[in-house]
Amino acid sequence: MADHNHNPTGRNQHGETLKADDERLVKALQAYHREKLTNNDKISKRLQADHGISMHASTVKQRRRALGLMGSAQMDKDPSRRQGVRTIQQRIAFDSGIHLTRDFVSHVMHQHDPEGFDQREPTAKKIVRFPKVPIGIHERWSGDGHDKLYKIGFPIWGVVDDATTAWLDAWVVPSNRMGEIIAYCFLCLVEKYKGIPLQFTTDCGSETTQLHGLIEALRSIFHGDIDPTEPPAHVYLRSVHNISIGCSWLRLRLDFGDNAVIFFNKGIEDGLYDPDDPQQYSASGSGRSCSEKS
Incomplete structure (x- = not known):
C-alpha cells in the first residue's frame, strides 16, 4: 500500500461539487x-x-x-x-x-x-350533486350562519337568493345560534321585500326550529291556495347541500373574514382596542345589518 495520499485535495474527476445554495x-x-x-x-x-x-x-x-x-x-x-x-x-x-x-x-x-x-377513500365520501332548476328570483331563499368571526364577537347570519346567489341581507348579531334572533332577521327580510319566497332552505341547526314554524304559518295564512307539500315552505338541508349560501360565505371569508380576525387580535395585542370601552364596543356595530354598515 502506498504511504502517501494520491488525492490530497479531495477532488474527483467531477470537479468541485456545487452546494445546494449555489x-x-x-x-x-x-x-x-x-x-x-x-x-x-x-x-x-x-x-x-x-x-x-x-x-x-x-x-x-x-x-x-x-x-x-x-x-x-x-x-x-x-x-x-x-x-x-x-x-x-x-x-x-x-x-x-x-x-x-x-x-x-x-x-x-x-x-x-x-x-x-x-x-x-375519495369515492366513499363523494357528495352527490343535483342540478338546480330555479323558477326565478325570490322563488327560493337560502339562509345560514357564518362563524368565522364568532371568535372575535361578530357572529353573522345571512340570506341569499338561491337563483342568483345575490345577497338579500346579512346581519351581525349577538348570536347566530338563537332561534329568536334568526326568526327576527327573517321577518326583517320579509318586511324589506314585502313578501315571502315559495321556499326557504337552511341547514339542520336547532336555531332554525322557530323559523320553520314561522315560515309554515306565513305560507298557510297568505298563500293557502298553494299545496303545502309541493313545494314545502321550508326545507332542511345538510350544510354541504345548502350550497348557494355556503359558496357566498367563501367570498366573504377570502375578502374579509380571516384578515379581520388577524387585524382585530393584533389591535388587542397592540393596545389599540379596549373591549371595556363602551364607545369602542358600540362602534363595532353589533346587531346591525351588514348592508347598513356598508
Whole structure:
C-alpha cells in the first residue's frame, strides 16, 4: 500500500461539487422540476450539457432533496396521509413557489404512496350533486350562519337568493345560534321585500326550529291556495347541500373574514382596542345589518 495520499485535495474527476445554495444550480434544478424531469441520471446529463456543471446522479438527488424538489417531500410532512392531490399541489406552490399540474402531482403520489389513495377513500365520501332548476328570483331563499368571526364577537347570519346567489341581507348579531334572533332577521327580510319566497332552505341547526314554524304559518295564512307539500315552505338541508349560501360565505371569508380576525387580535395585542370601552364596543356595530354598515 502506498504511504502517501494520491488525492490530497479531495477532488474527483467531477470537479468541485456545487452546494445546494449555489444560485446557478438552484435555478437549473428548479427549471428541470418545472419541466417534470425527475430522473436524476437525466438531470445529471442535462446539468453538464446545459450549464457545464459536472455532478453525479446521487449528488443531484441530495441537492434536489435539500431544495425540496423531490416529488415526495411534501408527502413526508403528512404521515397521517390525509392530504389529497389538490392539497399537496397547493402546499407545494405555497412553500416553494413552484406550480405543478394536478396530473403530475397525482402521478408522483401514486408512485410513492398508492395505498394512501385507498386510505382516503375519495369515492366513499363523494357528495352527490343535483342540478338546480330555479323558477326565478325570490322563488327560493337560502339562509345560514357564518362563524368565522364568532371568535372575535361578530357572529353573522345571512340570506341569499338561491337563483342568483345575490345577497338579500346579512346581519351581525349577538348570536347566530338563537332561534329568536334568526326568526327576527327573517321577518326583517320579509318586511324589506314585502313578501315571502315559495321556499326557504337552511341547514339542520336547532336555531332554525322557530323559523320553520314561522315560515309554515306565513305560507298557510297568505298563500293557502298553494299545496303545502309541493313545494314545502321550508326545507332542511345538510350544510354541504345548502350550497348557494355556503359558496357566498367563501367570498366573504377570502375578502374579509380571516384578515379581520388577524387585524382585530393584533389591535388587542397592540393596545389599540379596549373591549371595556363602551364607545369602542358600540362602534363595532353589533346587531346591525351588514348592508347598513356598508
